[in-house]
């Protein structure tokens with residue numbers, strides 16, 4: 001059994017009843033959970049990383065910062081935290097934290113590691129993601145999103161509970177990862193320097209503040225003090241299968257990089273002979289080719305977004321109906337970020353016997369996750385990415401080719417349980433032309449949120465912050481300007497009190513945080529909570545091509561002549577009313593089914609609606625905690641529209657003579673999206689929440705306002721404009 005309190009080896013799950021050493025052998029023959037644990041233990045032993053456990057632990061002991069690069073599936077994410085736990089890095093209640101860019105990875109990996117360790121999830125091994133905390137005081141290995149750790153730093157600037165922090169999938173370079181790297185570098189320096197004054201740091205100040213020189217001979221005492229608290233310095237590990245170790249090493253002052261050799265199973269990469277003009281059609285053909293010609297095994301398909309996924313899902317069903325009965329044994333499931341977590345978890349459910357599971361995913365399933373059963377990956381080579389025009393202050397989503405690093409990660413999802421195949425739907429010559437790595441998100445997104453968080457963390461000089469790669473200066477300046485206009489910053493560029501601090505506490509985009517705070521003053525927080533929740537999910541309405549007219553008629557029942565925000569509120573409330581009336585009092589599943597039927601009849605996307613209800617519940621919790629006044633403006637719609645104008649004044653637009661609109665802040669000419677309820681009426685002055693760039697610049701989620709309200713409700717901006 002284990003040696004030491006928290007440094008013990010992992011053990012099998014408890015047997016039914018009281019397990020003693022004498023009955024282990026008997027139980028082993030019959031107990032399925034024991035058999036599963038044995039299989040897992042075997043699998044763990046065969047991972048490439050297992051043979052270098054001791055060396056890796058030694059490397060972590062010897063280096064404060066370590067970069068680990070290893071093949072996808074070699075065991076970095078699941079095994080290294082367990083190695084560190086076993087080596088005693090969690091003594092004295094300390095935690096090994098692992099950050100992931102995505103929620104689904106944090107949850108599924110934590111579940112797997114809990115199972116491998118034979119412990120209940122939330123006890124020794126847990127996860128924490130926005131709005132969902134599965135940890136306890138006994139958690140020692142904690143998986144979390146990078147954004148969550150940033151928020152933790154607001155409360156505990158030294159991140160003092162952690163002995164080791166592992167930044168996983170660092171190649172993704174999400175904006176949170178980049179900010180986190182800068183923050184962790186700073187925390188690491190502060191912890192090494194101020195708390196213990198170890199001689200291996202440049203700082204020579206001891207706890208009691210006495211400055212020492214190397215010649216004074218006191219270092220041996222200081223050294224002892226350091227050794228006795230060796231885990232008080234923060235160990236940092238940067239990990240990925242596909243990162244440029246040099247960039248990270250340089251950033252961390254020449255940090256050591258180690259490569260873990262070897263992969264578990266081979267993955268055959270297949271390319272098309274020619275470029276595919278219609279990648280969705282090529283995707284469908286490939287899925288059916290695999291289904292009809294390849295051996296057993298599930299398929300993972302990478303698409304760019306919810307709409308694309310839903311249309312491919314429909315096309316698959318149509319084609320399946322044309323196949324003979326014996327070939328219809330395909331089961332499609334989907335996973336994308338705006339789905340509720342339980343829905344996302346469905347992709348991990350076992351495939352029914354005799355069926356082939358086809359998972360339609362966005363890049364959410366690209367890194368860290370292992371979906372059991374996947375043998376084939378279909379990669380059309382595209383991803384939806386954020387793009388930001390700082391001059392216009394406009395963010396949009398555009399579909400672009402993946403990078404080589406992303407292609408590698410995608411193929412790495414096959415070959416985790418046996419040999420696999422990856423079908424890249426482009427020629428090999430195209431692969432060579434791809435960028436090596438993904439352009440860091442910090443260079444292509446609106447930075448208001450990041451700037452607000454950094455300022456809340458006490459970083460006043462955001463432009464001078466030690467980023468691994470500096471964001472464009474114009475983007476930082478634009479964000480400072482926006483935050484100032486929203487009232488989060490004072491004139492001398494400090495976080496305002498209380499507004500700026502309150503805004504930083506919301507896990508939302510600053511413009512939405514401000515809207516909620518503002519709404520409590522306009523007595524319409526009830527309406528704004530619904531609005532923010534509904535705007536946080538992908539399209540609520542869906543209109544299948546073949547039933548367009550029916551869908552339009554259904555939408556009219558909820559439409560408000562004032563605009564989309566009130567229309568969305570109408571949908572939310574109608575769903576609530578329906579649920580309330582039809583509550584069976586029997587089971588949640590039954591109620592969900594009834595609501596789903598109602599959604600279908602009304603051409604409402606039930607997934608999006610459920611997700612919005614979930615988000616609504618969670619932000620309402622935040623609002624209550626902050627003590628904001630929740631009230632409804634009831635029938636006083638003008639009041640609510642005024643509040644929208646006061647909140648989203650940066651996104652106001654005026655009608656042009658020919659029927660297009662000019663966005664007042666950016667000067668861009670934009671069109672109302674055909675899905676908006678105001679598409680035909682085209683009022684004089686509007687506010688909007690989203691700009692979508694296709695062949696036109698479309699705006700969505702629009703409400704009619706009075707032009708004069710702008711100067712009245714946002715004088716800080718509109719009086720400057722005149």
Ligand SMILES: Nc1ncnc2c1ncn2[C@@H]1O[C@H](COP(=O)(O)OP(=O)(O)OP(=O)(O)O)[C@@H](O)[C@H]1O
Nearest residue numbers: 071072073074075076077078079112241368370416
């Ligand atoms: N949920 C799971 N179910 C089944 N097997 C799993 C699961 N999670 C991990 N594994 C197994 O453990 C192996 C190692 O997974 P791990 O995530 O630690 O690798 P990794 O090196 O971090 O990969 P990546 O770089 O792709 O994140 C997988 O290849 C797979 O065989």
